[in-house]
Amino acid sequence: MDFTEEEWGQLNPAQRTLYKEVMLEIYGNLVLVGDMKPSLRPGQLGLLHKAGEGQAVSARYVHPPQENPVFPTGKKLYDCAVCGKSFSRSTDLRYHQRIHTGEKPFICDTCGKAFSYNTNLHVHQRVHTGEKPFKCEECGKGFNQSSNLHIHQRVHTGEKPFICDTCGKGFSYSTNLRVHQRVHTGEKPFKCGECGKGFHQSSNLRIHKRVHTGEKLYKCGKCGKGFSQNTDLQVHWRLHTRETV
Numbered sequence: 001m002d003f004t005e006e007e008w009g010q011l012n013p014a015q016r017t018l019y020k021e022v023m024l025e026i027y028g029n030l031v032l033v034g035d036m037k038p039s040l041r042p043g044q045l046g047l048l049h050k051a052g053e054g055q056a057v058s059a060r061y062v063h064p065p066q067e068n069p070v071f072p073t074g075k076k077l078y079d080c081a082v083c084g085k086s087f088s089r090s091t092d093l094r095y096h097q098r099i100h101t102g103e104k105p106f107i108c109d110t111c112g113k114a115f116s117y118n119t120n121l122h123v124h125q126r127v128h129t130g131e132k133p134f135k136c137e138e139c140g141k142g143f144n145q146s147s148n149l150h151i152h153q154r155v156h157t158g159e160k161p162f163i164c165d166t167c168g169k170g171f172s173y174s175t176n177l178r179v180h181q182r183v184h185t186g187e188k189p190f191k192c193g194e195c196g197k198g199f200h201q202s203s204n205l206r207i208h209k210r211v212h213t214g215e216k217l218y219k220c221g222k223c224g225k226g227f228s229q230n231t232d233l234q235v236h237w238r239l240h241t242r243e244t245v
Contacts (some may be wrong), residue, residue: 064165076088078093079093080093080097099116101163104116132144134146135149136152162177163177166184190205214228218232218233220233220240222240
């Protein structure tokens, strides 16, 4: 990797230090493996050690001609002191450690939300731009993440990978399974502030609150009578169908 004096001058001390560490690591790994011959000139390795001190340096690596090249073995020499996970590169270890330190150096210019990794910031920014590059081939619906597209496709395939241990019922989404399991446990975490009645789902609580507010969203197209729940409207509609019969 080459830097001009002008480019080198634009790097801050942290970037120079990172460059030095990465280049030294690459140099050591390549010499250890023997797959590449680093073309450092005499004395240039010493300059590389001083790269963080403001001296620009470059290094080039060339493959020797081989019929069956030997690739690095993938040894993981860098261990996380917190969780013990191992990494083959020191840079990967530093990125990983943000999970434990909570460091979030990548900030969204629009809303100020912070992220540990640049890739996560790019994905988040699609919320603001409206970009949805992942399209469903069945229905054309767009998604800002490939993982969301993969989950959506279960609507078309009928896949239900989440199975209830109690009754064996299958669900397409883990959230639906968790809500369903409350039927067996009796858990009702959503409480009405007016009467204290509990519900398995927040949507059921919202519907219930209309009893107290008097809100009637569902109108009969024949007589104009209003209802707080769609099921009540359907029952009411049968009165009109009987009249026509």
